[in-house]
Amino acid sequence: MNQQSIPLLSSAIGTRRDVTVFRFGPTRSDQKIYIQASLHADETPAMLTAVLLKRRLLALEAQGALAAHIVLVPVANPIGLSQYVLGQFVGRFELNSGKNFNRHFLPFDAVIDRAKDTLGADPLENRRIVRQLMHDQLEHHTPLNEFESLQYELLKLSFDADIVIDLHCSQEAAMHIYTNETGWPEFEPLARYLGSQASMLANDSGGQSFDEAHSLFWWQLQQALPASKPVHTGTLAVTVECRGQRDVSYEIAQQDADALIDYLTRRGALRGDPKPLPELPMPATPLAGSEQLYAPVSGILVHRVEVGATVRAGDALFDIVDPLTDATVTIVSRNDGVLYMRRAIRFVTAGAPLGRVTGTQPMRTGMLLSA
Structure with missing residues (x-):
């Protein structure tokens, strides 16, 4: 395991916050998995799931069982963790601006425009080129404040991942997930392992949330390109809602961490025989429904x-x-x-x-x- 601290743009003299990143497995690998927790900082069940997942990954890495590069960010929002007002935890919105931490991530519209003139006929090479264009856009983007620098650093960590898993929770909820129609075949096994009681699908839910900053971009890119310039999907993303804010226990978090391990094993990110797939509690439905x-x-x-x-x-x-x-x-x-x-x-x-x-x-x- 490699641990990294990424400083955010300081909001005021004498203050500094870091995003802490844990990297597991080979950095040069055929696949990269990115997992983060509690982008809404008051959604603690996701954070505990990430803690227990980190323990499992450490043990598996020691056994030589990691076949993919896995990036884990257990605390995706150090800004929100500090926002206590009169004893109340405000982790969903930044108090300086009122902005939702999980909305309006940097769009890659300029990449789509450049790709139309750059890509050729090889879909794998096109994916590589697009990822380089995304990298270049991120490198040339200058965040204006601490909020923007948080979103920017999270995108830099995740834009080239094959799979993005964003762990959240709701206020009072059953386990449920959000993904797009392209991603559903990939994440249906995850829904089974998690016991997801609702799986909602939308290509564009309108908020440019973290998962859609990845998945919506690739879908829009494919829609914009002619048939002569095919490109394989670069990133499939899912938001996992780990029940409600008060569902914080070792038993529940271990169950969810184990489900993530089972899923990663099934898709070959971890070596070993995957567990049999459980029944899907409920079929996927449109988020618009x-x-x-x-x-x-x-x-x-x-x-x-x-x-x-x-x-x-x-x-x-x-x-x-x-x-x-x-x-x-x-x-x-x-x-x-x-x-x-x-x-x-x-x-x-x-x-x-x-x-x-x-x-x-x-x-x-x-x-x-x-x-």
């Missing part, structure tokens, strides 16, 4: 079903009780699907988001992600 539920009124929020429950259209999911008038408003599902996440709140204002249910038929367009 997931129903976003909101509070029509203010009041006490009462949850009627648990996360991970299979629901039918018309099933009651939430009650909102007015503590002054005793009036109760019930929110029901419009979908047959899985209630895969809900907010960790018990009193709501009108318009507050409550939770999400998967669905098989697209019903939303535009921005598919929450703030």
